[in-house]
Structures are given as structure tokens and as C-alpha cells.
Amino acid sequence: MTADTTKKSYKDTLNLPQTAFPMEAKLVQNEPIRLAKWQQMNLYQLLMQARESSPKWVLHDGPPFANGDIHIGHLINKTLKDVVQRFRSMEGFQTPYVPGWDCHGLPIEHKIQEKFGSKLREMPTAHVRQECYQYAEHYAKVQSEQFQRLGILGDWAHPYLTMAPEYEASTLEVFARFVENGLVYKKLKPVPWSISNQTALADAELEYKDVEDLSIFVEFPAADSAKVRSLFGNAPPQEVSFLVWTTTPWTLPGNLAIAVHPEVTYALVQYSRNAQERLGVVAEDLVNTVFKSRRGIDSFQVLATTKGHALVDANLEYNHPFLDRRGRILPALYVTTTDGTGLVHTAPGHGEDDYATGITNGLDVYCPVLHNGRFDDSVPDYLRGLNVFDANPVIINKLRELNLLFDETKITHSYPHDWRSKKPVILRATEQWFISVDKPFSLSSPSPDAAQPAEKLQFDIPADFAEARTATKQFLGAVARQQFTPDTVFAFRLALEEALIDAIKQGTGLDRSKTVHLEVSVSQDELLLVVAGRTLKFDRASGKAQSLRQRALAAVAQGIQMIPDWGRARIAGMLESRPDWCISRQRAWGLPIPVFYNEQGHPLLTPDSVRAVAKTFAHKGSAAWFTDSPADLLGDYDPGPNFPKDQLRKEKDIFDVWFESGSSWNAVLRARPDLTFPSEMYLEGSDQHRGWFQLSLLTSLGATGLPPFKQVLTHGFIVKTDGTKVSKSDKEYVTATQEINKHGADLLRLWCCSVDYQNDIPTSPKVIQEFADKYRKIRNTLRYLLSNLYDFNPASDSRDVPQNSLDGWALAELDQLITDTTAAFDTYQLHRAFRLLHDFCAVQLSALYGNAMKDRLYCESPNSPHRRRSQTVMHKMVVALTKLLAPMLVFTDDEVWEHIQHKSPEDANLPSVHLALLPKPSGQSVSAEQRHDWKLLMDLRDQALLQLDALKKEKGMNKAIEAEVVYQVDDATRARLEPYGPDLEDLVGAGSYSFQKAQGPAVGIKILDRRESYKACARSWKRRPDVGQDPQYPDLTARDAAAVRAAAK
RNA sequence: GGGCUCGUAGCUCAGUUGGUUAGAGCGCGUCCCUGAUAAGGACGAGGUCACAAGUUCGACUCUUGUCGGGCCCA
DSSP states (O other): HHHHHHHHHHHHEEEEEEEESOOOHHHHHHHHHHHHOOOOOOTHHEEEEHTTSSSSSOEOOOOOOOSSOOHHHHHHEEEEEEEHHHHHHTTTOOOOOOOOOOOHHHHHHHHHHHHHGGGGGGOHHHHHHHHHOOOHHHHHHHHHHHEEEEEEEETSSSSTTTTHHHHHHHHHHHHHHHHHTTOOOEEEEEEEETTTTEEEEGGGGGEEEEEEEEEEEEEEEOHHHHHHHHHSSOOOSOEEEEEEEEEEEGGGGGGGGGEOOOOOOOOEEEEEEEEEEEEEEGGGGGGGHHHHOOEEEEEEEEEEEEEHHHHHHTTOOOOOOOSSSSEEEEEETTTTTTTTTEEEEEEETOOOHHHHHHHTTOOOOOOBBOTBBBBBOOOOOTTTTHHHHHHHHHHHHHHHTTEEEEEEEEEEEEEEEEEETOOOOOOOOEEEEEOOOSBBBBBEEEEEEOOOOSSEEEEEEEEHHHHHHHHHHHHHHHHHHHTTHHHHHHHHHHHHHHHHHHHHHHSSSSSSOOEEEEEEEEEEEEEEEETTEEEEEEEGSSSOOOHHHHHHHIIIIIIIIEETHHHHHHHHHHHHHHOEEEEEEEOOOSOBBEEEEOOOEEEEHHHHHHHHHHHHHHHOOOOHHHSSSSHHHHHOOOOOTOOOOGOOOOOOOOOOOHHHHHHIIIIIIITTTTTSEEEEEEEEGGGGGGGGHHHHOOOOOOOHSSSSSSEEEEEEEOOOOSBBBOOOTTTTTEEEEEEHHHHHHHHHHHHHHHHHSSSEEEOHHHHHHHHHHHHHHEEEHHHHHHHHTTTOOOOHHHOOOSSSSSSHHHHHHHHHHHHHHHHHHHTHHHHHHHHHHHHHHIIIIIIIIIIHHHHHHHHSSTOOOHHHHHHHHHHHHHHHHHHTTTTTOOOHHHHHHHHHHOOHHHHHHHHSSSGGGOOOOOOOOHHHHHHHHHHHHHHHHHHHHHHHHHHHHHHOOOOGGEEEEEEOOHHHHHHGGGGGTTTHHHTTOSEHHHHHHHHSSSOOOEEEEEETTTTOOOTTTEETTTOOOOOSSSTTTTTHHHHHHHHHO
């Protein structure tokens, strides 16, 4: 038993790791406690105050829909935002963050419809809206709590809600600017229409069902058959028809054109129908489909062919089959030859494509169908007043009568139905409000400001690059208000930005001493930019009238950084092809379009009328629209004699919700003094290229001439592990709130940071579950560092760390980590930052450095130079790692922070790691020679470990500590390795090491089994020749004996 | 059907201007340690770089096409 007690007594003399930092995180249990603590200390406010005098870096939150619990998509989005902002904050920026919610819109209205069912019809609009309001308010609260649970830092006490009165007023201000710039107009457009409910429907309210419908082929007689024949070449002198196919005969009265594809080949077919010889035009590819085995067709034969554009170029016309009207042959790219005849019946009042073709070619948006689904008086009396579906047989009979019905069959196809009434819907042109994207406009200059701009600024680039950016920005801000239109300033700004970048490219070329001189100045009528002796002038005319589309494309092409960069092409493509923006919706839950009509039906819509309503909404909310009179809504505003206030009627339409959320830059960025306009960044899923990004850009450019953001970052979508999209019914569906409650927020945050968010993000509960290992590795590594610092105070115990030591290597690795991780964060490559940090913990720190340092940390005297040196390194490591990980692991790192004793003066008084600044690399340069030595050290380790492994298998020598590692090196190498001393044995965990002269230039390793030759030290377990030499402690090495003796004193 | 985009080991990611046997971490397997211990260490097995043509002396890397996935439209 004496052996045991001896052993035990030696164990007591070791400096074994100690820490109160628990190995088990218990995130689910502990995170809420920490959250409460942050709330109590008001971490967000503390952080804002701490960065009060710092430059701002504002990420503007895109508002999620206030509907239901958060899902993984929200989790990714908000986490990315939070990590990015925390990084910028730790860089030294002030990062105010105001979260928001999109509150208006159809999904919420539907929820309320579901709740009240048929009762809803009797409820006044104001009441329905009240219900919607409460619903949105409720879920904004629910989501707020869920986001906060994730550790998202922000001004949760003052979020923005698109349904808040001040927000609504602000949206109307943006609208007023559009009215002012002459971009708002009203016109007819076909929308899905429910006859049973007599209302327009949104796409989301359509239910597609397979139904059997009529399918008819109609002969449209050419107006000038001879002309058509001559286009095709030689043909018998017969009348020619254009063959057209439709499944909705009732839309034929609205027919104004026939569309053909310019590139499709059309055939002139001679055929005999019911024994009558005829000529018809169809797409060549469809000749057989149309004629072969067709009822009543006795024979058919292609006479000639020609391209669609020939038909178009000839300006052909036809006679409407049963109306006294001529229609035109027009080109359209959506025409296909997969079904029908390749000639498409076009009724601009009854179809999206038809409408587009009509608009492009100057046709009327003619719609003879009333809101009750019956024909109006513009049609022949046999159709007048008839329900469109009842009109089908009438029209078919008429065609048969006129001998223009080529064929009539049935077809089963998918057709949209009203999801409430389950009745088929029709497309019907109705009056809608639009914003023109192609009308050129000039921005009116905002009111002058008293601030006098500096007259001239000069810079040498690249030295003054940062200064130049800031100073010119302020300068331009002052100038813009002073005397130039935003357009001119914008044009100038683009040129300046280009010049700055050119300049820095030149300056940082091979010749770093080369600088480019840049001058910015203002005269009475001109802005001047002088770059390298070249002068660019911008006068008032420089900001020429441009359309929204042009402005947006210019901004996307030049001013805005897109991450990833392909977003530029994507959003540009969308901008190029987008039609005018239809901003009206026929719903209840939204912001009313503030238009009034007089008794003649003329609309009252002026910038000031809109602003008058905005004023009312600002304190009463848009609910006032449904309760107050036009006179009350307009307040002091005098609409003039044509619009007597007591005779005005209110518009029933509301805004497209995108107009509201797209105006958040005004309602939030410009309205709140703690934020900036434009913002630094918008960060959302890539679906928002079409949505929020684009529409925010349009509203902002239309109202101010400036884009609302400098950078746009997009992320991909959650998919299943097989790469396909997820739906809630999937087995693999990951419920965000459930996962948080199972694993804790930090784990999910870490997972978010580990994936390349630019692509699709495969997700399953298993993927997240498996991620716990990575979290534990990081946590344990930090814990190991903490546990070895229990008796260390850098102020008094720090030691110099020579480069030619393993400690020196570790510090250099840490420097590299700080540099690389910072760069990764800076370029928003979070997954790269994560991997750098994780791999550093796993490899450099855990497997290599931490493992190697055990012997000296545990066995040396507490105050021994080697031990203190290692602790010096470890202290730096734990501080740096904690800071670098802080944007991701917000809870864990704050906990670690509390366990770091004796922080540096700049960190000492910070109550949370989240107030800290990023660590900086030591700045110590490392020579190539030094790197070579470290590389050699690691190579030697690899070789030694392989041999140890072999020895283990051959001779059962399981512990490296039983071995001596012999380095067979030449004299020069030996000289370089000498300073590494104990590192050479500790890196492989050997008991001892020695040098042996190599037989040649080669560097070799030999492992000696010392189980027989040396005794093992009872304290350090090392087998060494000096065990037994100390008379007082015969079972110890000299080193251990000395340590025990010192401790005993 | 169109625009943009992705497809490298079981998983998450690297692969620089095309150039020797395609890398890492995790996971997995085998083993070790029991003084980081519901920890730690070592070794090892995993990939025809979606597929097919083409350019080239040479392609994961360039071109074209095919297949499959995603977002947004039609």
C-alpha cells in the first residue's frame, strides 16, 4: 500500500488543470439565464453607448411576415445578420439594428377569413382589419421572442411594423414623391376574377383543378387573302383563314389580335372541309396535329411555308369571325408549337400574355365583361347581358352558322378556381394603379440647407483612400442639399467612386510609391472632379431625366456590391424585363391607396393630397380610411373647386405589400436618427432579388435618386439532404423552435456559420445533431485552456516567448488564425471563419500544442520559465479565440469570458465579451528560415509518431513516454534544433530525446524502447537515465525531484 | 420553356493564373491512454472531382452538351 500512497502524494504535487467552467454546456437550460442577464444589463444599449463615437455600419433588417412561428429559413437569415453585425461591431463600428415585421397582406387576411368563415362577409372592413391587426401584432411578438432566444442582438424594444401609423405615413410620403415625379398612373389590366364573389383574386387564392372544357378551332378570315397568298408564293385564288385554337370561346368577343412567333415556320395548307376547298395558315409543326384524322377534313396539303416574321412584317389583318372589326397579326415570343395551331388568339383584356402583347403593340385593353361576369353593351345583342360561361354555346353556334368553326372537341386541362367558392375564375381587365418604370423623370431638388460645403478637397490616393471616401461623402451630402439635384450628385458620385478605385489600383500596382492626385471642388454651377490632371465637370444638366429602369440598372451595374457577385446579373436581368409595377390590390388588409374620386369619377391624386392623408394616418393609422370621411382624411388640404370635399368617394384598393416593405428605407433608415441612409447592407434570401431588394431599390431611386444599400448579401434556401426542397409534411422537416429547445441556440448558430450559405443548405435533424461534436470540441478546447490558467496572471507571470520554440510556433499560428479569420469575416465567408477556428482548436491546439505542453504544465514547478511561457501563450489564445468566436457562439463565449481571469486593461472592465474589440495579430514578422524550422519540427513529429505506432504494434510499447526519440541529423540541423529542447520530446510525448549524427544530409528518426534500460519516474512517468540519482527522491527524475523539493518548502 | 445558380470522400468545406500519386476537419474502423476523463491521443480505410464530348502535351480547373437540384419567372 505504500506504493499507492506515494503515488498519490506525488499526484498532489502536480499542477493539474482546474476550472469551474463546466464541460457540459447545458445550453438549453443556461442560455435563457444568460439572456435574462443581458436584458437586465441592457447589453444592446451598452454596446451602442460604447461605440457612440464610432462610425456607423447599418444593416437594415428585411421584415419577415408576421405569421406563425419562425422556421429554419428565418433562423439562417437572422443568425447571418447577427454574426455579420457582431463582427462589424467588434471591428469598432457602431451597429444599430432595428428589426421589423411585414404586417399587411393576404396570408394574414386569409387566417382571419378562416377564423370567421362565412361570417366574414357581414363584418365591416374596419372590423376585419382590426382582427388582422391583432393577429399580426401577436405573431410579431411571438417571433420577436423566438429571435431573441436565438441570441439576436438588436433594438427589440423598438421594432418597426409596417402597419404602425408612422410607418404608414412614411410609406405615403414615398408615394407622394412618386406622384410628384409623375410616375403614378391608372390603367386596365387583366386579373383573376371571381364571378361568384365579384372580386379580384391573388395568385395565392387560385386553386388549379383538372376540368373538361371546350376546345375549338376557329377560322379567322384574312382581310386580304391575296396578300397572304403572295407571302407564301403561288397558291390558288381562294380565301385564306388563320386557324386559331381556344378553350375559352367567351373570350373571342375580346379578340383584338393573333400572335405568331417570329421564328416559327408557318404553312399555307390547302384543305377540304365538308367538301369545301379552303386555304388555312397554321404552324408547320402542327399541320398533322391539326388536320390529320380531323372530323370533316377530307384532304389536306401544305402548299408553301414562310417564317412568322414575314407574316408580321407584312402587317396582315383579319376580319373578326363574328364582329365587325379587324384584328392584326402580331409577334410574341411565348407562342409555342406544342399545342393549338401556333397562332394564338389574343384578347388583351382576358390574359396576361395577351395583355403584354396588346400593350407593346398599342392595342386597347378591351374587356366587354362586367364585374358580375356578364357581357356589357359593346357586344352584339345575342351576347349582351349573358353570363360568359352561358355564352360559350351561343358563340359556338354562331361560328358554326358562319361556317367558321373548324372543329369542336373537349379537352381536360388544369384550370384555376376560386379557392373559396370553388368556381372557375375568369381573367378580366380591371382598373389598376401602376408605377411607370420607363418614363424618364428628374428629381426635384430637396429644400436648401444652411450648411456651406467646403470648396475644395484634395487627396493623394492610395494614402488618403479612406479619408477621401468619408470626406467626399460629407461634401456631397452638403452639396446635394445646397444646389444640385440628386441626379447630378449621383452621376458625380458614380464617377468619383470609379476614379477612387482606378486610383487605388494604379497606386497599389508594382510601384507602390506612385500616388494619384484627386481633387473635388464646387463652383457656382458645376461640380468638378480632377483626377491625375484630367477634369470632369458635372453641371445641372448632367443629371438628365432617366427612367426608373435606367437608374436601377445603372445603380446595380456600378454602385452596389453584390455578394455573391452573380446577384448583379440576376437582378439586372429582372430589371431589364420587368413590366410597370402594378401597385394596387383589391383587398382589405393593407395600406389604402389615398385617392379620392369626384362625382365625375375623376381621381384626386396630388403630392399634397397624399401628404394630407399621410398626416392623418400618422396619428390615426390607416384604419381612419375606413371610418373617417374624405374631408376629415384630407384635413386642411384644399383640393380645389373640381373636388368638393363633401362629394368625394374613397378609393377601395390598397397597396401591393411590396410597396410598403420596399419603403422601409424611408420609414426606418431615414426616420430613425440612430440609423443611416443609405444603409451598408441588405441581407436576405436570394428570392429577394425580385422582391425586397429590387422593390426597395425602385422606391428609393424613384423618391431620392439613391439606392438604399451599398451592399446586398444573399443566402440560399434550406433543402433536404437529397438537395430537394422541403415542405412541412416531410419527415426530415426541421422545426426551428424544436431544434433550439433541443440543442440550444449556440449550436444552431454554429451550424449556420459552418455552411456555405450562398448555395442551397441541406438540413435535417440528423445533420444538426451531428454538429454537437464540433461544438463540444471547441468548448472543451477552451475549457482546457482555462483550466491551465488557474494560477496565471499575465501582468506578473508573463514570460518572453522566443520564436524558436514550440511556444513561438503556437503564437505564430495564433497570429495567422487571427489574420485569416478576420479576413474571412470581413468578406462574409462565415463558413471559412468557422472552419479556421474549429480546425485550430482541433489540430494546432488540442492535438499538437495542448497535448505537448501537458508535461511541463503539470510537472514543472508552478513558476518555472517553461510553464509560465506556455501559460503566456495559452492566455493569449483563450482571449483571442473567445473574441473571434464571439459573433457565432454568443452564449458560450460570454460564459468563457467570465472564466478568463486577469484580463488586459482594455478588456478588464467589459461586462461581456460582446463589448470587446477583435484581437490583433502580434505583428511579429516570421522569417522564411523560421518557418522552415517549424515545418521541420512538425515533419519530425509525424515521422516519430509513425514509428511509435509501429513499435506499439510490434512490441506492445503502448506509451510514447516509455520511449526515447533519437534525432539523426547533421550538425547544421542539430544547431537549429538545439533551442527546441524539451519540445522535441514533448511533441511526440516521449520520455526523453537525444541527437545522433546523421550518416548523410538526411534527417532521420529512431525510437528506442526504454522500458528495460531506464526506470520510470513515479511523478512524470517519463523513463529517463536520471531517475534514481536523487537520494531524497530515488523514484523521480532530477527535474521532478527539484519540483517536489521546491513545493515542500 | 426562360433568367440566374449549384453538383469534389458518409457530412461540412479547401483546391491558387489548367501541370507530378485530388487535400482538411468531422464522422467511421482499429488501437492507446486513464493526471483535459460523459475528455485526450495515434494509426487507418473512404473520392472514375454528376455524366459525355471537345480544346490541350496535360482538365476537378477552359468550351459545349446531357442529367439532377435550387431560386425567380413564364
